[in-house]
Amino acid sequence: xxxxxxxxxxxxILSAAAAGGKEERRGPHGExxxxxxxxxxxxxxxxxxxEGEMARxxxxxxxxxxxxxAEEISLLFAGDLQNQCVASSEGLCSVGAPFVxxxxxxxxxxxxxxxxxxxxxxSSQVSLAAVLTSSHNCAxxxxxxxxxxxxxxxxxxxQWTATAAGSVLLTGEENPKKTGWxxxxxxxxxxxxxxxxxxxxxxxDAANMGAAMAPSAADTLLTYFRESGRTPADFELILTGDLGxxxxxxxxxxxxxxxxxxxxxxxxxxxxxxxxxxQDVHCGASGCGCIASLxxxxxxxxxARGELHNILAVGTGALMNPSLIxxxxxxxxxxxxxxxxxx
Amino acid sequence: xxxxxxxxxxxxILSAAAAGGKEERRGPHGExxxxxxxxxxxxxxxxxxxEGEMARxxxxxxxxxxxxxAEEISLLFAGDLQNQCVASSEGLCSVGAPFVxxxxxxxxxxxxxxxxxxxxxxSSQVSLAAVLTSSHNCAxxxxxxxxxxxxxxxxxxxQWTATAAGSVLLTGEENPKKTGWxxxxxxxxxxxxxxxxxxxxxxxDAANMGAAMAPSAADTLLTYFRESGRTPADFELILTGDLGxxxxxxxxxxxxxxxxxxxxxxxxxxxxxxxxxxQDVHCGASGCGCIASLxxxxxxxxxARGELHNILAVGTGALMNPSLIxxxxxxxxxxxxxxxxxx
Numbered sequence: 004x005x006x007x008x009x010x011x012x013x014x015x016i017l018s019a020a021a022a023g024g025k026e027e028r029r030g031p032h033g034e035x036x037x038x039x040x041x042x043x044x045x046x047x048x049x050x051x052x053x054e055g056e057m058a059r060x061x062x063x064x065x066x067x068x069x070x071x072x073a074e075e076i077s078l079l080f081a082g083d084l085q086n087q088c089v090a091s092s093e094g095l096c097s098v099g100a101p102f103v104x105x106x107x108x109x110x111x112x113x114x115x116x117x118x119x120x121x122x123x124x125x126s127s128q129v130s131l132a133a134v135l136t137s138s139h140n141c142a143x144x145x146x147x148x149x150x151x152x153x154x155x156x157x158x159x160x161x162q163w164t165a166t167a168a169g170s171v172l173l174t175g176e177e178n179p180k181k182t183g184w185x186x187x188x189x190x191x192x193x194x195x196x197x198x199x200x201x202x203x204x205x206x207x208d209a210a211n212m213g214a215a216m217a218p219s220a221a222d223t224l225l226t227y228f229r230e231s232g233r234t235p236a237d238f239e240l241i242l243t244g245d246l247g248x249x250x251x252x253x254x255x256x257x258x259x260x261x262x263x264x265x266x267x268x269x270x271x272x273x274x275x276x277x278x279x280x281x282q283d284v285h286c287g288a289s290g291c292g293c294i295a296s297l298x299x300x301x302x303x304x305x306x307a308r309g310e311l312h313n314i315l316a317v318g319t320g321a322l323m324n325p326s327l328i329x330x331x332x333x334x335x336x337x338x339x340x341x342x343x344x345x346x
Numbered sequence: 347x348x349x350x351x352x353x354x355x356x357x358x359i360l361s362a363a364a365a366g367g368k369e370e371r372r373g374p375h376g377e378x379x380x381x382x383x384x385x386x387x388x389x390x391x392x393x394x395x396x397e398g399e400m401a402r403x404x405x406x407x408x409x410x411x412x413x414x415x416a417e418e419i420s421l422l423f424a425g426d427l428q429n430q431c432v433a434s435s436e437g438l439c440s441v442g443a444p445f446v447x448x449x450x451x452x453x454x455x456x457x458x459x460x461x462x463x464x465x466x467x468x469s470s471q472v473s474l475a476a477v478l479t480s481s482h483n484c485a486x487x488x489x490x491x492x493x494x495x496x497x498x499x500x501x502x503x504x505q506w507t508a509t510a511a512g513s514v515l516l517t518g519e520e521n522p523k524k525t526g527w528x529x530x531x532x533x534x535x536x537x538x539x540x541x542x543x544x545x546x547x548x549x550x551d552a553a554n555m556g557a558a559m560a561p562s563a564a565d566t567l568l569t570y571f572r573e574s575g576r577t578p579a580d581f582e583l584i585l586t587g588d589l590g591x592x593x594x595x596x597x598x599x600x601x602x603x604x605x606x607x608x609x610x611x612x613x614x615x616x617x618x619x620x621x622x623x624x625q626d627v628h629c630g631a632s633g634c635g636c637i638a639s640l641x642x643x644x645x646x647x648x649x650a651r652g653e654l655h656n657i658l659a660v661g662t663g664a665l666m667n668p669s670l671i672x673x674x675x676x677x678x679x680x681x682x683x684x685x686x687x688x689x
Contacts, residue, residue: 051667087451099543101541101542105449200443327394
């Protein structure tokens, strides 16, 4: 069975934007974010609702940059890490767009981009799709591990859930009139997608997401390389979501064992969002918002400016459920792949 | 903006199956279920894992009836009510299919059918899509409200979360060779879909899901009738997911106010699953598994046998999050519509 979905008329990305918190502003890409909240609260009272506000802010910026109104969105794909994906429903209800809730943990941005691409190809009604995801450090930590106020010590393999959101707008038009890329900016296209299979490597440690996700990232990348006949050398970058230091090392090993050497082509967003010298985040960043924000404020703009032309973006998710972990279960990983090109 | 997605080559439903628990077996449609667990545990130790087993069982039966192997699934759409949709990931990891996690609370089956239809239309690679969702009374009650052992008294508007799962298999082939409908059985097709908008009617009572969902069901149905120019009289049935007694009455009122009289055309799965005389479930059934199981074991088979030809199925979801309710928030509803026909 063929696993790569290749688009005859690839959807175009016409705008993107990112919002973040105060740690994200302090990071190496802080200045590229469209908006950062100085206290992570985005003007509301709780971390959970703050994430919703941040999600909506990122969408508003993506729309504004392209001069598009929210009413023009044909389908809005969104999901997040909170139980029942409530940041998306709370934050986006007032947008008033037809809503498709998705859940792929930290693979949600890649899953949403892949689904939106299929939807644009499958229905002439989908003229504008928006894909959005978010995570909030304070909301996620108290839900998945312990409330920050508890002051629990973090283990060496722990990652720091990003307070960040990213929004991407897609269209089926080959040359969209309105874009958010500025004069001369070129719209990146989604040429191919691969939906990942779930892989469970038996990891039971909620503070080692990297190891839980690495096998699924390897599975999806191997599927893509073998079916397409391509190798890492054919791409400028192979971007992963939030494997962090531990998970990235494991991915390299798993790929090398099968004869694919990622080497310097591999860049993990979890290792880019914070400065390891100045920000004590152990194994790096994690969370849906990690790859979503860096794609939106860094990689897609670089493609639009012509600095990058051909990359693979692999969203990696740990489908971790606290009840199941308490019952002795392990963490299942999943990774979806999106092939981005500027031609 | 047009909201109805109409398919040039409508996807066909080639098989479906349902699994349930002991209360579901006692209900009016109990004998139609493919499998029911006499103790709701499906051979495992916890309610959460039991839901995963039930989900996989329903998929296995749908595949078996059509003589199809799990390896033939091109895309598996699934989601459930548990946090991080863990019943789906836990239950379906071993199926080994490319996995698309969706979350629409109890609208998940309709959302999945709609997405799978777009995917089949959008990629020639999707030869077989599976859509699956589940809910488990004991897992859901302790997550959303209180553990059953607490013995909390149920209010008059409360509904009973169904212990049930339904799986549906779809293909883009016009005349699939292998089906689960038996000799002479005709494959129902998905002619049109509408993705709903989120609607928040301000309901803050976690024991009144019907009222939280009714406004979104009305919004989606009104959108469909106005855009298509059709009326309730054009359909044999207008099926809703799990509005229950309270929500169904509200839907009728909301529709009548706009000049659309549902009357006896409206059938709510929440009011069919249990016998109100013998089973004390207050306002009826709820949960993802409610419409999923009754579609799979009752309505789709009736269509395949030629007893029904033209129905609307509206999955209704309450995107309810306990943390948000505790913080004074209200419950957002969503409803997705699928137009099913046999020709």
